Amino acid sequence: MRESCTARRPEVEAYTNPLTTRDRAWAVLVTGSDVNFGQGVGALDLGTYIAPRIFLSYGISLYEAENVVGLRYDLKKGWGIKATSGQRESGIDVSYTIEK
Secondary structure (H helix, E strand, O other), X not given: OOOOXXXXXXXXXXXXXXXXXXXXXXXXXXHOOOOEOOOOEOEEEEEEEEEOOEEEEEEEEOOOOOEEEEEEEEEEOOEEEEEEEEOOOEEEEXXXXXXX
């Protein structure tokens, strides 16, 4: 801690285990996912359910001037299909989520 750190002006520092760069640790904290700086892979997604099983999202790339629109359909508990479309690429993913 530096001398300027007080209860009214706390300093927050992010880190990972195993250790990585400070920027990568902050990206994991803010976005909730790992970011690959070497390949410029990483985005911030925001979205909402537009129907009980359909989730619409909008993503902003952290490294390039590119935006992505995604649509996920929840098949059943934990399973889903997500289609994404960006300015350069499009794709379909099948996902499984474990909730604790």
